[in-house]
Amino acid sequence: MAKVLITSALPYINGVKHLGNLAGSLLPADIHARFRRQIGDEVLFLCATDEHGTPAELAAAAAGLDVAAYCARQHDVQAEIYRRFALSFDHFDRSSGPRNHALTRHFFERLDARGLIEERVLSQVYSPTDGRFLPDRYVIGTCPHCGHGGARGDQCEACTRPLDPTDLIAPRSALSGAADLEHRPTRHLFLRQSALVDVLERWLGSRSGWPPLVTAIARKWLDEGLRDRCITRDLSWGVPVPRPGYEGKVFYVWFDAPIAYIAATQGWADADPARRDWRAWWWAAEDVEYLQFLGKDNVPFHAVSFPCTLLGSGEPWKTVDVIKGVNWLTYEGGKFSTSEGRGVFLDRALELAPADSWRWWLAANAPEGGDTDFSFQRFAAEVNHDLADSFGNLVHRVLSFVAARHGGLVPEAGEPAEPEHRLALALDRHLAALRGHHRALALRRAAEEVRAIWRLANTYLAAEAPWTVIRTDPDRAAAVLRAGVNLVRIAAAVAWPFIPDAAGRVLRLLGVDDAVPALPETSAAALNRTVPGGRVAAPPILFAKFPPGWAEVQSRTFAGASP
Ligand SMILES: Nc1ncnc2c1ncn2[C@@H]1O[C@H](COP(=O)(O)OP(=O)(O)OP(=O)(O)O)[C@@H](O)[C@H]1O
Numbered sequence: 001m002a003k004v005l006i007t008s009a010l011p012y013i014n015g016v017k018h019l020g021n022l023a024g025s026l027l028p029a030d031i032h033a034r035f036r037r038q039i040g041d042e043v044l045f046l047c048a049t050d051e052h053g054t055p056a057e058l059a060a061a062a063a064g065l066d067v068a069a070y071c072a073r074q075h076d077v078q079a080e081i082y083r084r085f086a087l088s089f090d091h092f093d094r095s096s097g098p099r100n101h102a103l104t105r106h107f108f109e110r111l112d113a114r115g116l117i118e119e120r121v122l123s124q125v126y127s128p129t130d131g132r133f134l135p136d137r138y139v140i141g142t143c144p145h146c147g148h149g150g151a152r153g154d155q156c157e158a159c160t161r162p163l164d165p166t167d168l169i170a171p172r173s174a175l176s177g178a179a180d181l182e183h184r185p186t187r188h189l190f191l192r193q194s195a196l197v198d199v200l201e202r203w204l205g206s207r208s209g210w211p212p213l214v215t216a217i218a219r220k221w222l223d224e225g226l227r228d229r230c231i232t233r234d235l236s237w238g239v240p241v242p243r244p245g246y247e248g249k250v251f252y253v254w255f256d257a258p259i260a261y262i263a264a265t266q267g268w269a270d271a272d273p274a275r276r277d278w279r280a281w282w283w284a285a286e287d288v289e290y291l292q293f294l295g296k297d298n299v300p301f302h303a304v305s306f307p308c309t310l311l312g313s314g315e316p317w318k319t320v321d322v323i324k325g326v327n328w329l330t331y332e333g334g335k336f337s338t339s340e341g342r343g344v345f346l347d348r349a350l351e352l353a354p355a356d357s358w359r360w361w362l363a364a365n366a367p368e369g370g371d372t373d374f375s376f377q378r379f380a381a382e383v384n385h386d387l388a389d390s391f392g393n394l395v396h397r398v399l400s401f402v403a404a405r406h407g408g409l410v411p412e413a414g415e416p417a418e419p420e421h422r423l424a425l426a427l428d429r430h431l432a433a434l435r436g437h438h439r440a441l442a443l444r445r446a447a448e449e450v451r452a453i454w455r456l457a458n459t460y461l462a463a464e465a466p467w468t469v470i471r472t473d474p475d476r477a478a479a480v481l482r483a484g485v486n487l488v489r490i491a492a493a494v495a496w497p498f499i500p501d502a503a504g505r506v507l508r509l510l511g512v513d514d515a516v517p518a519l520p521e522t523s524a525a526a527l528n529r530t531v532p533g534g535r536v537a538a539p540p541i542l543f544a545k546f547p548p549g550w551a552e553v554q555s556r557t558f559a560g561a562s563p
């Protein structure tokens, strides 16, 4: 039994997340966690809201709330949405909690003691009107690269180039709009990543199994020369810098956010301290396999910056084994954007369709080889085809026939024959492939294998037609129907990581009520058994089909929607 630590990139706190965030980090992490639980591994799946930084302060100001109160409220909003999407975190924490404060201070002190922190004086934008420095997004102006007028001090949304507030042309304060901005000297702390190049090279060379996209991004950062990184900001919301003369400064959000993976583990352990030990997952934890899931913009922070923090400490912290990074989910040909309210946000998504339908489509179309474009048209067509016509139809035709003709009792007559042996061979191939794809973190291929198992089951039943055979050979029909019931059970078990709600309901119709249904290893035994109690219930409609025209209506509605 392997010990697997799984983390999803931390969703930022400034609003309800969109389908891109779900597809890029939360969902693939959840599906893998569920698969690993299904094969009996010991899994710890963690996540947290990422709460520091200027966007949180600005969103709180826009909502007319104190930033701590704003973050507390938004954390609860996000937690509830993830519960409804059946994201099976063992613990969902907050990066602004006291444990993360303490750990962030710890790492800073270790890095400092090892000579890896350096003070530099920087010229930063200061606003006399606001009486403060304006870091990152607190400054708005014209992009020096593309001329976009609404560029923000950390990045230009139009041309995506990273910026410093001092780069902007005609800068103004995002708080007061004041344009009388000055440049003033201010002291900041840098993490000397340049001193860690060799350590990082060796570390990176010892990793394997990363998607090419992730390796390429990590290598690009190293090959371009690892630059020292400013890890402090002139802000009040965040982890205060424990050094005289640094009052009113906090650590940069990307310094403390990944440390929250460890803080979340402490939060999990603190809920049951007699039985849980966070150190077993992080401290000299050679027996742990650690997997991180995230979108490609987060790769540098996980493949370079966070490892620099951990390795630079000189302590035996667990570092990531595989970073599963993906490309973008785009929205009807353009970008998802939280700030512009473009796309489908997770609260609205749940009003339109069940969580399982979104989970299935986003996994089956995971942006792994390249970007994936979401459109309502494709979503409706593929969900109708896979979930209603294939899986739903399989469940319905088998269980309602058992209900109608056998009073809900799984028939025991008849013996498996040649068609069942052929079926078992084909099923074994698919089950082995499915495990392989899950292990390789190949989400699309795993979903394709699940779809293939549903198709195989439907094809078998169409060919052996127990509904017709029952008139001439009731024993043969019974054997086929028994295989059919077991196929339903297998079809639901393999689907469970993707569509846990519907799969769980189907398994309960068969009397199987396991919190984590096991993944069948081979089909031979699985095909010819009766279900516990021998009785199955008739199914309700599992997935209602989207009616014709539904997608067009949604496309039009969402074209002008705001979050
Ligand atoms: N369109 C997308 N497709 C795939 N992954 C995405 C997409 N947008 C964000 N992500 C990923 O979602 C995770 C959480 O992102 P985060 O909450 O920081 O939002 P974000 O990157 O600021 O997105 P946005 O700016 O659209 O709100 C990150 O791993 C990020 O890479």
Ligand SMILES: [Zn+2]
Pocket: 143, 144, 145, 146, 147, 148, 151, 156, 157, 158, 159, 160, 161
């Ligand atoms: Zn630009």
